[in-house]
Amino acid sequence: SVDHILKALIKSCRLYFPASATKEMLDEWRPLLCVFDVVMQKAVSNMELFLPTIMPPEEHSQGFQLWFDELMNLWMSVQNQPSWEGHLVNLFARLANDNIGYVDWIPYIPTIFTRILRNLNLPVGVRQMVAPRYLINPYDIGYLVLWITALLGGPGNAAQKELTCLFSSIASFYHPSNHGRWQTRLMRLLQRLPASVVRRVHRERYAGPSWITVVPDCQRLTDADLQEFTRSLTSAALLAMFRYCAQLVYNIYFYS
Numbered sequence: 001s002v003d004h005i006l007k008a009l010i011k012s013c014r015l016y017f018p019a020s021a022t023k024e025m026l027d028e029w030r031p032l033l034c035v036f037d038v039v040m041q042k043a044v045s046n047m048e049l050f051l052p053t054i055m056p057p058e059e060h061s062q063g064f065q066l067w068f069d070e071l072m073n074l075w076m077s078v079q080n081q082p083s084w085e086g087h088l089v090n091l092f093a094r095l096a097n098d099n100i101g102y103v104d105w106i107p108y109i110p111t112i113f114t115r116i117l118r119n120l121n122l123p124v125g126v127r128q129m130v131a132p133r134y135l136i137n138p139y140d141i142g143y144l145v146l147w148i149t150a151l152l153g154g155p156g157n158a159a160q161k162e163l164t165c166l167f168s169s170i171a172s173f174y175h176p177s178n179h180g181r182w183q184t185r186l187m188r189l190l191q192r193l194p195a196s197v198v199r200r201v202h203r204e205r206y207a208g209p210s211w212i213t214v215v216p217d218c219q220r221l222t223d224a225d226l227q228e229f230t231r232s233l234t235s236a237a238l239l240a241m242f243r244y245c246a247q248l249v250y251n252i253y254f255y256s
Helices: 002-016 021-032 039-050 057-062 068-077 085-098 106-119 141-151 158-174 183-205 223-255
Strands: none
Touching (some): 068 085, 068 106, 085 141, 141 158, 141 183, 158 183, 158 223
16 A cells, blocks of 8 residues: 555645746656657656645746646647546646636636536437447546536636536436436536535635635635526436435335
């Protein structure tokens, strides 16, 4: 378990890296960013592990602003779900959560939710066909809900509109008549997303001072934002609840 211990140590120490550390890391790993070479996996995984994302706003020019546009454009340009894509998603999710209101995600929000929908690996058509290349490299649901939660709020609340469309598209897959390999990920998404939003509300309204940058007032979740978020999940939640009730009745009947 030494590998896991060292990674946990690095994650705990990221907070104390000097402001100049980001540039030093990029100088070391940027030459390895080649999509046609297996060394790309090493470079991106190291970036996810080491790059610091918690720093005061006055140091952002020495932090994520050095790599955000480059890595985001890289992620948007690659469409074949390589093995290192999940590491980029994890890095973006951590960046969004640690810097709510300080990163302009609006131009990328439609693409983000499109990629999330595609990565859920849902069947298409009456034969439930799924492209083979979409069966691998799924995003981590924990990081996905962290990313979605951090995008919510702000003027216009563009992310909430995309989230509403997302759950409208996948609501039928929560119906008891639908069952498949995708069910576990869908249920995990539905369970963890509200819990993540609750944690963000607590952070914005009740939590004490911490190292994480304070969320600007204009970006904080309002009661209206929370009501709209709740309405967007209601249909899927009711269907999922009915699914569990139906499964419980079936188990009682089958095993009695």
